[in-house]
Amino acid sequence: AQKVTQAQTEISVVEKEDVTLDCVYETRDTTYYLFWYKQPPSGELVFLIRRNSFDEQNEISGRYSWNFQKSTSSFNFTITASQVVDSAVYFCALSEADFGNEKLTFGTGTRLTIIP
Amino acid sequence: DSGVTQTPKHLITATGQRVTLRCSPRSGDLSVYWYQQSLDQGLQFLIQYYNGEERAKGNILERFSAQQFPDLHSELNLSSLELGDSALYFCASSVSPQEGETEAFFGQGTRLTVV
Numbered sequence: 001a002q003k004v005t006q007a008q009t010e011i012s013v014v015e016k017e018d019v020t021l022d023c024v025y026e027t028r029d030t031t032y033y034l035f036w037y038k039q040p041p042s043g044e045l046v047f048l049i050r051r052n053s054f055d056e057q058n059e060i061s062g063r064y065s066w067n068f069q070k071s072t073s074s075f076n077f078t079i080t081a082s083q084v085v086d087s088a089v090y091f092c093a094l095s096e097a098d099f100g101n102e103k104l105t106f107g108t109g110t111r112l113t114i115i116p
Numbered sequence: 117d118s119g120v121t122q123t124p125k126h127l128i129t130a131t132g133q134r135v136t137l138r139c140s141p142r143s144g145d146l147s148v149y150w151y152q153q154s155l156d157q158g159l160q161f162l163i164q165y166y167n168g169e170e171r172a173k174g175n176i177l178e179r180f181s182a183q184q185f186p187d188l189h190s191e192l193n194l195s196s197l198e199l200g201d202s203a204l205y206f207c208a209s210s211v212s213p214q215e216g217e218t219e220a221f222f223g224q225g226t227r228l229t230v231v
Contacts, residue, residue, distance in 0.1 A: 045222035106159040
């Protein structure tokens, strides 16, 4: 069975600080996908990134970066120079890389509050 | 805008009633997924349809059912509603699995309140 753990329930940082959201996953599959989604106060789920289990390169997109470490089954997300608009709940998710079975298993989310 | 449309956005109904939630996937997406987000259960996968056929089932109650129509829109039917069914219901769609892209794009959700 797949499982995603986001141990940090809530994090608060002052604007412009860097913050890292942790994600640890469990799966028996050798091929899988990892995702991060953002849920702002308005409620929608916004796709941020997808990572294939074969690709352990870190990724940077603007102020966002992701660190995928297969050895520790972690897929952490860092926001650099945080802004108030980053305040949201962030979900890490896992899916099998099985065509026709792409359901997502979500973590419980981390509520990030950026204090102005 | 993800391109996935869910209606209605809000729904308030009484216990014991039946409701239908509707989802229009992104143009060209053949897979539709339904998820439930509740305070106690978090975000949980309910069911997936691919091109009109049920493809995967998660923690979906027997009182709930879904279908995907030939035009690829999907409906989630919730019956004999209980207070605990109050939640945010998301629909998501993704491109054909054969394309190798598996990220799901989510609609804005339907917030169901059972009173």
